[in-house]
Amino acid sequence: MASTSKFVAAIDFGTTYSGWAFSFKHEYDKDPTKIVLKQWYGGSLLSMKTPTTVLIKPDAKTLDSFGYEAETRYSELASEDNNEHKRWYYFRRFKMMLHGKMGLDRSINLKDETQKPLPAKTVISLAIRYMKEDLVKNSNDRLSIEHICEDEITWVLTVPTIWTDAAKQFMREAAVEAGIKNENLMIALEPETASIFCRLLPVEKMVEGGGIASFTQGSVYMVLDAGGGTIDITVHEVLSGGKLKELHKASGGAWGGIQVDEAYKHFLISLFGNPVFHRFQVENKEEYLDMFREFETRKRYIAPDNDNKVTIRLPSSLTEIFEETSGANLRKAIMQTKYANEVSLTGDKLRINASVMKSLFSNAIQSTVSHVKELMNDKSVRSISNVLMVGGFSESKMLQHAIRSSFPNVKVIIPEEAGLVVLKGAVVFGHIQTSVSHRF
Structure with missing residues (x-):
């Protein structure tokens, strides 16, 4: 169904990097690819995402900083001679600690840099709350007259497809704890949002392989979402009206960047x-x-x-x-x-x-290529002639070459800024509120 929200906000909570993006309904109607993303600064680095790094104060409940700022702040604390930094809680790349572990137990702990435990939900909800509040502040700064009412916002949070339903529910609960209303929150699967966004892109916005916008009903293609932590792979068939059908249960593994x-x-x-x-x-x-x-x-x-x-x-x-x-x-x-x-x-x-x-790329690439070969040989999936590569690790020339050389009869399609299409697609997903009509 069409979105009635005036505003869609998306948070891509990644293993290595995270970011947020948004668009107003009136801007989406004119150009669905016109999406606002934050520019993050880390020393001399400028990027559209920031490290998924959290620094929590010694009280174990107050966020001090997030992203590049958290990395720098903790380094400064650690450079002092009083060991004060050991009282603080510093988490980085912690999302992979949850891979395959989140189930019915909601009390799972994460261990920080110095092995101090905190509830995973506390760490994740503080990170999401930071990005939520940062996004709202930045979006309001763009409005000269009125501020956005939070009831008018549709929030979209991305998760890996290969995560269990329990893990996805865990992320929903963490987002609600971060102050996002459950009824305003959508959980989106990362390869699906990437696929949705890439279907909007013209050929000139692709680095290689043409585009998927012209794929007709019945077209089948693989989405290879290569992120920092996981490789997430799905196979989609284009249905009438541009909707998608998942032909094979999502699969992958911890072979990311x-x-x-x-x-x-x-x-x-x-x-x-x-x-x-x-x-x-x-x-x-x-x-x-x-x-x-x-x-x-x-x-x-x-x-x-x-x-x-x-x-x-x-x-x-x-x-x-x-x-x-x-x-x-x-x-x-x-x-x-x-x-x-x-x-x-x-x-x-x-x-x-x-x-x-x-x-240095060998293990990650070999695991990915081996898994893709297994999928290509799976009889439940019809012949795949196109592979859409998205995610930050898909920007690696090493991974691109490995996929092309291992599957010479397959067209490899790579969008510009492959590491951002999941996030941008999450915004589009929030506006259209539909994607895959059938999923395993």
Whole structure:
């Protein structure tokens, strides 16, 4: 049915990054793709999403900050000598802790950076409340005369398709606890919202493969939603009126972009040793944070056809801790590792062969390709000739190449800003309030 709301607000609560978006009904009627998203700032970084990071005060119930601000604030607290930061609650990338664990038990706890427990619902609801209030404030700032009445807002919260019904209900309860009225809240499945938005996009808004807007009734395509935590895969058939039918039960696994970050961390540990790297992580949180923010930028340019070495600036504290602990020269020590011919140190710059950086993607990519092959061979799904790649990890040239080369007879379709189409599609979903007519 058509939406009667004057305003639709969507929250994409991701594993690695989160964000919000909105549109007014009168703007949607003119151009459904005209959607407002917030720009988040993290040091020199500017993005349309912010890290899913929560900093809660020592009282265990008051949010101090969220996103980039929470990362920076906690690093500052940890740099002080009084260990004050250990009284605070710092959670990052915690959504994956819930994967496969949320059921009838509503008292599940999450453990923070220093292993202090808090109820998962408390952490999630504080994060959602922050984004809710931030969105409302920003939307009201755009109105010169009147403010939005919250009863006129349709809220949409995205969740992975592969989550259980109990987990989806858990997220609904957390959103209600965050101050969103249950009757105004819709839970949307991430691959579905991405599919809805991409059906609105013209061919020129696609990076590759044309578009899906022209798909006629009976067309079948796979949606590969590659996020930070999970790979979420569904198969859709286009029905009359543009509605969608799910042909195969949603599937996937924990093979998202986080696996690349973990592989990078283990690579560094292999160079410096676990005790050294752990001490660096604990004692120099600000430099540790900067190091991984730099990697986040670097890894976006790693591609199969790029054989240039990657240069990473090593924090001085990491080098100092290594030489103090081991009594060895770092440059000489690297020559004793299995990366002797692939990594070199010049000053404070670590020069890494492209082959090493590409190998960091192996586990995530191999798991994804293997699963897609299983689906392609499933007799319950008719021949699939198109794969729509969405989600932040789908922007990786490494993953794109792997899907194309593994399935040469399939057209791979990639929209611009693939990491934002789930969020934008959630706004569209809130306006049309319909998507998939049949689901497993």
